[in-house]
Structure formats: structure tokens, C-alpha cells
Amino acid sequence: MKTGKAEQxxxxxxxxxxxxxxxxxxxxxxxxxxxxxxxxxVTTFAQAVEVLASSPFDxxxxxxxxxxxxxxxxxxxxxxxxxxxxxxxFSGNTDExxxxxxxxxxAQDYLVKGQIDGPALVRCIRYGxxxxxxxxxxxxxxxxxxxxxxxxxxxxxxxxxxxxxNTPLGAILLTVSSLRTMIQPLAEAENNKETMLQMxxxxxxxxxxxxxxxxxxxxxxxxxSDTPFMDAEVQSLVESAIxxxxxxxxxxxxxxxxxxxxxxxxxxxxxxxEIIQVLLSLLNNSRxxxxxxxxxxxxxxxxxxxxxxxxxIEDSGNGIPKEIVEKIFNPFFTSKDIGKGTGLGLxxxxxxxxxxGGSIYVDETSKHTTFVVRLPKVQSITLDDSLLKxx
Amino acid sequence: xxxxxKILLVEDNDExxxxxxxxxxxxxxxxxxxxxxxxxxxxxxxxxxDVVISDHQMAGINGPQLFSWILESKIxxxxxxMTGLGDMTKIKQAxxxxxxxxxxxxxxxxEVIGSIQSVLQRKVNHxxxxxx
Numbered sequence: 001m002k003t004g005k006a007e008q009x010x011x012x013x014x015x016x017x018x019x020x021x022x023x024x025x026x027x028x029x030x031x032x033x034x035x036x037x038x039x040x041x042v043t044t045f046a047q048a049v050e051v052l053a054s055s056p057f058d059x060x061x062x063x064x065x066x067x068x069x070x071x072x073x074x075x076x077x078x079x080x081x082x083x084x085x086x087x088x089x090f091s092g093n094t095d096e097x098x099x100x101x102x103x104x105x106x107a108q109d110y111l112v113k114g115q116i117d118g119p120a121l122v123r124c125i126r127y128g129x130x131x132x133x134x135x136x137x138x139x140x141x142x143x144x145x146x147x148x149x150x151x152x153x154x155x156x157x158x159x160x161x162x163x164x165x166n167t168p169l170g171a172i173l174l175t176v177s178s179l180r181t182m183i184q185p186l187a188e189a190e191n192n193k194e195t196m197l198q199m200x201x202x203x204x205x206x207x208x209x210x211x212x213x214x215x216x217x218x219x220x221x222x223x224x225s226d227t228p229f230m231d232a233e234v235q236s237l238v239e240s241a242i243x244x245x246x247x248x249x250x251x252x253x254x255x256x257x258x259x260x261x262x263x264x265x266x267x268x269x270x271x272x273x274e275i276i277q278v279l280l281s282l283l284n285n286s287r288x289x290x291x292x293x294x295x296x297x298x299x300x301x302x303x304x305x306x307x308x309x310x311x312x313i314e315d316s317g318n319g320i321p322k323e324i325v326e327k328i329f330n331p332f333f334t335s336k337d338i339g340k341g342t343g344l345g346l347x348x349x350x351x352x353x354x355x356x357g358g359s360i361y362v363d364e365t366s367k368h369t370t371f372v373v374r375l376p377k378v379q380s381i382t383l384d385d386s387l388l389k390x391x
Numbered sequence: 392x393x394x395x396x397k398i399l400l401v402e403d404n405d406e407x408x409x410x411x412x413x414x415x416x417x418x419x420x421x422x423x424x425x426x427x428x429x430x431x432x433x434x435x436x437x438x439x440x441d442v443v444i445s446d447h448q449m450a451g452i453n454g455p456q457l458f459s460w461i462l463e464s465k466i467x468x469x470x471x472x473m474t475g476l477g478d479m480t481k482i483k484q485a486x487x488x489x490x491x492x493x494x495x496x497x498x499x500x501x502e503v504i505g506s507i508q509s510v511l512q513r514k515v516n517h518x519x520x521x522x523x
Contacts, residue, residue, distance in 0.1 A: 163448060163475045167404045170497035174410035177500035178417060211497050 009038045010125065013051060016063040016090065017043040021113060025061065025090075025121070032118030037125075045069040045077065052082050059125055062107075063090045064098060071095070075102040086132035088124055108132055140347075147348060151277075158218040165214050169207055176204045209243075216240040216276070229356075229379040232272045234302050234309060235263035240272075241279035242300075245287065249298070252291050259301035266302060268309050269379040274352045278360070279311065281345040282371050286315035288336055289369060293317070308358070310374045317369035325362055349373075396511060397438070399423045401431040401445035401457065402473070407496075411444070414500050420507075428452035428460075435466055441514070442507055444471045444494075447481055458490055469510040473498075 012029075016022040022041045029037045040057075042048050045068045052060070060082075064074050078087060089110035091099035099110035108128030111121065180200045216239075238258065249256045268275075283298065290296040298315045320328065324335065329350045346360075353360040358375035398420045402408040405426070412422045423438065425431035427449055435443070443461070447454040458470050471492040474481045485493050491510045494502060 159475075166475050166496040167407045167446075171404070171406040171410040173497045173499060174407075174414050174503075178410070178413045181417060207497070 009036055010058045010129070011056065012037050012039045012059050012061060012125070013048065013057045014039055014041045014061045015043075015045070015048045015066070016041065016061070017066050018063070021063065021090070025116075028116065028118040028121050032122050036122075043067070045074060048078065049081060052078075052085065057085060059086045059088060059108075059129055061088050061090060061125075064095060064102070065092070072098055072101055072105075075105070075107060079106060084136075086128045088128050106135075144348065144351065155218070155273075158214075162214045162218045166211065169211050169214075172207050173204065176200055176207070212239075212243045216243045229269040229271060231267050232270055232275070233263075234266040234268060234311075235260065237270075237272065237275050238263060238279060238300055238302070238311070240276045241283060244276075244280055245283050249283075249287060252287065253296060254287060254290060255297040257297060257299040259299065262301045262303065266304050266309055266377075268375055268377045270356055270375060271352075275356070275375070278349040278352050278373060279313070281349050282313040282373070285345060285371075286313060286317070286369070289317045290315050305374070307378075308374050308376050310372050312363070312370060312372050314366065314368050314370040319364070319367065319369050320362055325364070328362070329360070395419065395421045396441040396507075397421045397423065398507070399425060399431060399434055399440045399443045399468075401425045401428060401443060401449070401454070403427055403446060403449045411503070414503065415507075418504055428454075428457040431457060432460065435461065435464075435468065440468045442469045442471060442510060444473065444503075444507075447472055447474045447485070455485060455488055455490070458485075458488060462489075469514065471506055471510060 014022060014025055016025065022043075026039050026041070029039060040051065042051055043066075045066050048060070051057075060078065062075065062078065064071055066074055069077060075087065075089065078085075086108045087102075087106075089099045089102050089107050090113055091110055092113050096110075096112055099107075099112075103110055108131050109124050111124060180197065183196050183200070186196075242256065242258065246256060279300075283300075286298045290298065293316055295316045298313065301312050301314075303310045303312065329346050350360050353373055353375065356375050357379065358373065360371065360373050363370040363372050398415055400408055400411055400415075400422060402411070402424075403426055408424055408426070412424060415422045423434055423440065425434055428445070428451060431443065431445065434440070443457075445454040445457055452460070454472050458472070461468060461470060469491045471494060472485045472490045473494055473496055474485065475496055482493055482495070491513065492506045494506050
């Protein structure tokens, strides 16, 4: 349990329309533990929504029967709008079963009016908050588990696809090579050597491009939770991520600017597939952010900082609002339209970067939206350590 | 050509085998084909080859197993294994097994010719077949 939090007064929102009940609760809290709680009382559902949306609270004490909402509906409406806040229900003798249903649906606890004493109320609030924290952690672990299961399944499929595709691709490449040799004299005689050879080049380049996509897809999706850190060139990491999204950038008219000279020869010890995931996630975020802008570009560069390497992904957006910036790495936080983002990309990226001993942050000094991924070049963790690691 | 080198291609994909055959023939090699490892064994029992180029993944006996059979049978031939691109695990296993060369699909003409020439060069230098 978090001991640090107990020293700060807990912010309680009391949604209770009966003035007598509201006062009783406040008195109980005051006499049991003075200075421990900051209580704000609101009397309607509408007020509660307004207050919860604008200021942070640690817990909501909720009377189910209100002037503008009643019964289970009250609980459900709050829960769906504010899934993060722990809720403790106040019920009367007559609606205890409703309160129990609310607990089954995720309320932290319930108290029956008239049977509440101070210590029980305080304990209920404290436990409620802690239980909610655990719930959040479990949710986070579950979604990360689902994510890695998805990646593993994708990896297996990509591996199969890679094998099936590489052989026919190989046949095309080799045959094009043979063709080139054969048409060389013919093309000269026909006086259209340029065009014929350009055609052959086109087939060859396109085939290479397919091969790169297949390879990147595979590197990207490989389940790497127990893979040791290996040397990887910064350039190849960036190129793999790019090859998985450049097509879409092109369609949307977004300019992708790679400062390739900045990658020059730098390599880092990492789990390749994980770092590609991080870069791809940032690139996709940039793409979604600038797609409707007049000016659309994304720049990727890399800086050698001695012991560390910093990847910078900058886009033509205007930066991230201050009030959001600290939340963006939280699981399930998203500012994208429904169906577009899961709110997991950045939190998973942060998990990956942390596991590499690096950091990921927004460069707030930039006038555009700029993400920085800083990673150490050398990992101290050995193969044995990484196998022992409990994920 | 007196010194025409003999290459056995072991590959279950017809198109790929054919395309590689064209390339190798255009470079002056005498090319034998096998569509699986069993077929390859028959060819190797009948004919002395200089180089075997084999796919890794094939129905029945796979590439590395074919190589093990070649070692056990003490057949004097160089062995190049073809794997999928980026398949580091397979490449590492093949290297541990001692294959003389490996090449990732898809590859260019230059890569495959380079790979063959480099194993043939080892033959000229009388390097041992098995790297331990």
C-alpha cells in the first residue's frame, strides 16, 4: 500500500442531496481523522459531473437517490464517464440490493445509512482507494498481456508469410537478373535500351521493397520478451519502422524526412523488434496528428550522445498541451477519435524503453510536437539475467 | 568446358529452382536439380558434386538434416544453405552445424555467385570441409 499518499489529505467528493446525511458524513470524517480529508459536497448528478471533470478527486461517496438521477443508473452513469475514480455507495435500508449490484459492477464498497460509524467509514474509503489502484494495475497487466499475445500471434503469422513469400520473391529477382543479361544486347539493337532496362530495374526494386516489408513485419512482430539484447544499427531500426508505414504517409501526403546522415554507423544493444515497435508507434501517432493539417511533415533523426543515443521524432503539430502531457504515457489515455487509438501505444512504448534503461519524453522546448527516445548504447544486463527476469 | 563445376540444387519450389538454375547455367555451372532431400541423396550417391545449394525448410528431410547426412556419409562436397531473410536463429544453427555458406532468400545473382565462389575458393585452398 502506498504510505506516501496517506500523508496528503484525500480529496473526497460527496454526492449527497440530503443536507442532514451530508453533514453527518462530514462530522464523522472530521472527528475520526482531522485534516486527513478534504470534502466537497455536491447535491445533484449534474454538479458532480461538472466538478469531477474539472478537478481531481481521490474518491467519490455516492448516494444513489438524487434529484436528477436515481438507483443503479446513477452509479452506471458516473462509472462510464469517470472510470478512474473509486466509488463508495451510500444506500438506505430499502435499496441495499441495488448497492450490492453496484459493487458487483465495479463500485469499491457500500455503506448503509444509519449504520455508519467513523472508523468504518475511514477504513472503507482507504480500502476503496487501494482496491481501485490494484484493479487498475490488474487491468494494465491484462492489456499488456493481451498485447504481447497479439504480437506473438502476429509474429508467428509473419514468420510463416515471410517463408512463403521469400521463395517466390527470390524466383522473381533471379529471373529478372537473367532477363537483364539477355536483353542487354537486344535492347541496344532495338535502340530503346533505356526503357527496357528501366522496366527491369522497376521490377527488381519493387521486389526488393516487398522483401523489406516482409522482413520488417517479421522483426516488428516477433515476441521478444525473452530475447536477449543484440547489436542493431540505428539506421536499420528506423528503416524497418519506416517500411511498415511509409506507404500510408505517402497516401496522406505527409512528407517523411529522414536525416540519414545522423544515423551514420551508430549502433545500440537492444531488442530490435521492441525498438521498432516504439518507433512505429511514434510515427503512427505523428501521422494521425498531422493528417488533417495544412502543413504535414514528420522528421526522424538521431543523435549520438556518447553513452546514449537519442531518436527524435518531430512532426508539424503544435506540441502537446501542458495539461495532457503528463497523462499521455498512462495506459488507456488517448486523444484520438474513437476506434483510432487504444491508448496503449505510448504506455507500452514507455514500458519497452524503461526495460532498456532508457527514457521517452516530449521535448517541450520544441515549437513543434517532438518526442525523444533516449536509449543506452550498451546494456549491462546479460542473457542469463534477461531470462531470469520476471515479466 | 573441362573444369565445369557441378552444383546440386535442392529446392522444393519449382519456380525458384528453375530461376536459380538459369542464373547458375548462365555463369557456366553444370546444374543438377533435386526437388527434395531424398532425391538429393540419390543424386549425391551417383555423382560427385562440387557444391550443394539447399533450401532450409522442405517437406520430409530439411536442409540441415541433409547436411548432417552428407557429413555422416563422408561425401566430399561443399554445402550452402538457403534460409529466409532475417532468420537469425536458423542462420546461427546452420553456422553451429558447420555448413560452409548460407544465403538469405531473396538474394541477388551477385550474392549467390559470390557465395559459391567463396566456398570453391576454400576448396582451392584445401580448407577442411567440416569446421569444428
